[in-house]
Amino acid sequence: MAHRRRFHVSQLLSALVRPLDLPLLLILGLLLVYAAVIIASAAPDLFMKQVMFISLSLFGMWIVAIVPTRRLLFLAPVFYIIGIALLVAVHLFGSVSKGAQRWLEIGSTVRIQPSEIMKIAMPLILAWFFQKRERSISWFAFLVAAILLAGPVFLIAKQPDLGTAILVCSSGLFVIFFAGLPWKLIVPVALAGVFVIVAIGTYGEEWCQPEIEWPGLKTYQKERVCTQLDPDRDPLGKGFHTIQSTIAIGSGGFVGKGWKQGTQTHLAFLPERHTDFVFAVLSEEFGLVGVLVLLGLYMALLARGFMIAALAPTLGAKLLASSTTMVFFTYLFVNIGMVSGILPVVGVPLPFISYGGTAVVTLCLGIGILMGISRNER
DSSP states (O other), X not given: OHHHHHHHHHHHHHHXXXXXXXXXXXXXXXXXXXXXXXXXXXXXXXXXXXXXXXXXXXXXXXXXXXXXXXXXXXXXXXXXXXXXXXXXXXXXXXXXXTTEEEEEEETTTEEEOTHHHHHHHHHXXXXXXXXXXXXXXXXXXXXXXXXXXXXXXXXXXXXXXHHHHHHHXXXXXXXXXXXXXXXXXXXXXXXXXXXXXXXXXXXXXXHTSTTOOOTTOOHHHHHHHHHHHOGGGSTTTTTHHHHXXXXXXXXXXXXXXXXXXXXXXXXXXXXXXXXXXXXXXXXXXXHHHHHHHHHHHHHHHHHHHHHHHHHOSSHHHHHHHHHHHHHXXXXXXXXXXXXXTSSOOXXXXXXXXXXXXXXXXXXXXXXXXXXXXXXXXX
């Protein structure tokens, strides 16, 4: 009887693990353990809540991993239409918090942020779209893809939520790029971006005068860029986040001050220390060594994601895997850039490390998509 029970348990464990990509699961597990250690220091009162979010995220990851990729791509139009409908509903009926209209209230206790759905729905719909046209991807296909991308990005940016709009836009652009977007279209846009960056760096001080408006940006968005150029122009206001985070990063030194010993963190100088600025906490308490360990885990995650994309059996799966992997990179690049003062503060969490349920669930669903594609390869 005991032998039979052990046999049933081994069968059950095998059935649970079989859909999962073990290298990817190991990397994710190490990242989540790292996250738990940092959150236990930065916000110990929220530790158990984050553990609950992680457990829910891992369950969602497993569910997505067992769904065949072709089924996900088949359902992509449904997810996209639902996402668009919810974004429109946000503009019509959404609740307002801190000047932004981003949430839908369901009853008295549940609140959802529909823009998060588009982080998954966008690469799905574009991968499905290009796979349908695999034999003849023309310039018209790229134009339609751009329209499919522009609608949700516009709705999210109007909430306003620039950080999520950047992530959704990048997830779609990566699919379009990997689908074979001609370089003659990429180069002019890249050169225009470089020109804008150089112009802002050269004339930023003049353009940041209060009476000058920047087309397409709200006043607070303009101030974020201007503050990034010179945090000392408002050291106790809009520049406070950047100044304190760079102090925390620099004070960590080579090995850091020790777990729960960060002065910027625990003397409450560092704002949003458990969410957007958790990288500064990590840097202060674990120093350069801790940062290199974290970056090593991220590099391993990206490498495994691209390996899965390279071996994917269909065009849709390749596009989905490669764009999902690049979205992880975008999260990482934007968050570390804004915390270290290289980029403006736009409210993008550090992937798998920052506190919060929505972000970790969304990211783990992305991991589930990669695992599903890897299972199809096997």
